[in-house]
Amino acid sequence: MHDTPSTGPHDLAVVGTGVIGALTAYYACLREPGLRILLVSHGSRVHGATALSAGFDTLTGRDEVQRELALRSTKLFDKLAGELPGLPRRRLAVHWVVARSGAAALDATLAGGSRTTPVDEEHRQALGQVFPGLRVGGDQVLLSSAPMAVGGPRALADRLLDHVLGRPGSMLAEGFRVTGIRRDGRRLELTAADGSVLTARRAVVAPGPWALDGPVADAARARGARVKKVVAFHVLTPPPPGAPALVFEDDDAFLLPDEPGGRWILSITSPDWDRDPDGPLTIGPHDRALALALLERHVPGFVPHLTGGRVFSDCFTPGHLPVVETAGDPDVVMAIGGSGSGYRLAPALAEHALTLLYGRTTAP
Ligand SMILES: Cc1cc2nc3c(=O)[nH]c(=O)nc-3n(C[C@H](O)[C@H](O)[C@H](O)COP(=O)(O)OP(=O)(O)OC[C@H]3O[C@@H](n4cnc5c(N)ncnc54)[C@H](O)[C@@H]3O)c2cc1C
Numbered sequence: 001m002h003d004t005p006s007t008g009p010h011d012l013a014v015v016g017t018g019v020i021g022a023l024t025a026y027y028a029c030l031r032e033p034g035l036r037i038l039l040v041s042h043g044s045r046v047h048g049a050t051a052l053s054a055g056f057d058t059l060t061g062r063d064e065v066q067r068e069l070a071l072r073s074t075k076l077f078d079k080l081a082g083e084l085p086g087l088p089r090r091r092l093a094v095h096w097v098v099a100r101s102g103a104a105a106l107d108a109t110l111a112g113g114s115r116t117t118p119v120d121e122e123h124r125q126a127l128g129q130v131f132p133g134l135r136v137g138g139d140q141v142l143l144s145s146a147p148m149a150v151g152g153p154r155a156l157a158d159r160l161l162d163h164v165l166g167r168p169g170s171m172l173a174e175g176f177r178v179t180g181i182r183r184d185g186r187r188l189e190l191t192a193a194d195g196s197v198l199t200a201r202r203a204v205v206a207p208g209p210w211a212l213d214g215p216v217a218d219a220a221r222a223r224g225a226r227v228k229k230v231v232a233f234h235v236l237t238p239p240p241p242g243a244p245a246l247v248f249e250d251d252d253a254f255l256l257p258d259e260p261g262g263r264w265i266l267s268i269t270s271p272d273w274d275r276d277p278d279g280p281l282t283i284g285p286h287d288r289a290l291a292l293a294l295l296e297r298h299v300p301g302f303v304p305h306l307t308g309g310r311v312f313s314d315c316f317t318p319g320h321l322p323v324v325e326t327a328g329d330p331d332v333v334m335a336i337g338g339s340g341s342g343y344r345l346a347p348a349l350a351e352h353a354l355t356l357l358y359g360r361t362t363a364p
Helices: 019-031 064-083 100-109 121-130 153-165 217-222 285-298 300-305 342-358
Strands: 010-015 037-040 089-099 140-151 171-173 178-184 187-192 197-205 226-235 245-248 253-258 263-268 306-316 323-326 332-336
Touching: 010 019, 010 187, 019 037, 019 153, 019 342, 037 153, 037 197, 064 140, 064 342, 089 100, 100 140, 121 140, 153 171, 178 197, 197 342, 217 332, 226 285, 245 285, 263 285, 263 300, 263 306, 285 300, 285 306, 300 306, 323 342, 332 342
Parallel strands: 010 037, 010 197, 037 171, 089 245, 197 332
Antiparallel strands: 089 140, 178 187, 187 197, 226 263, 226 306, 245 253, 253 263, 323 332
16 A cells, blocks of 8 residues: 555544544644644544434543543533633533432532532422423432533534644545554554555544444453443423423433423433444334333423434443553554443543553643
8 A cells, every 4th residue: 555645644543533533633633733633434524423412511420430531521621612612512500300318329429529409499399390290209309419511512523623624634534434453564554344545653443332343343342342222302392591401310311401402302221232323223112111201200291292302322331431542552542432421521531542642641
């Protein structure tokens, strides 16, 4: 294979142009302004899990490592907002329905030492206007936490890609499905399904739900990665301005106001494992039954409005802890395991991937 001016070798290939890949490429530009970056997607620019993501950014973690990632990501999101004004990101109040016996465990998941507080009767009445028929089981409590954030993952990724592609020497290869990455002397060869080849000195692979079918498939499997369906329903009734989110902690589900869309998003936990992102992915009757049962239990006034939604799959890793590590070559790093909440952790994951390749963290 002979390099041509348009094919490289680039300094860094980023395989995957979802939110993790886009952030990786953006941070790479900030660290090394002269870096020639090759962006690679097997589809169009932003078409995977990121394109359908609800963008809820809860400052929580199942364990200390995840809480650290969430805290770091929040700092980096705030920094991004300063660097790229106009990004869709806003703070909103968050309330929680949780078993009384689980309240202390919920507090333990909140990052940065924050704690929930009980919702008093007056506030509860007001929430009943927003969540019609609001019901909390006798063994449950309704709590408030510090405000959290909601962003626009697709718009963010698009904006970051624009920034990277505005740099001389950066390039986007769409429709290029990488089947393997192999070393050829001082460079890496990325081979596509059709036999074509691109070259780079280093590579970050952020393949989202395609982790099990591509250049890091073996490494991902070895770390226990699997693919699962993620479903977010639409509740077609407009949220009032400034509406809060409501998290059903014991159901791993939430209601998020989508004010620009004039609807609510009801995210549930699908039980459908091993769903190929290239296969037909639909919201099935069992998903709807789960969503209806949840609404009937807690917000019956929303039941008539449950209509359609968005569905895709994501890569889940054990303990929902993302994996960012080298894969088969010291110059190849994989960043996998969004586990249904990869948007909120994406900045810290991207930063970590570059630290493995270039050896230092970004300021601040
Ligand atoms: C319906 C839904 C709602 C969600 N809601 C939330 C939420 O509220 N909050 C939250 O934090 N997270 C949420 N998530 C999860 C979050 O969106 C994902 O974890 C995150 O977007 C994953 O980003 P990614 O960059 O890893 O993958 P993706 O966005 O899927 O991007 C993968 C990229 O890799 C490329 N690629 C893969 N394999 C290859 C290959 N072999 N060759 C070339 N290119 C390849 C693809 O073309 C694509 O560009 C949600 C997900 C879904 C589906």
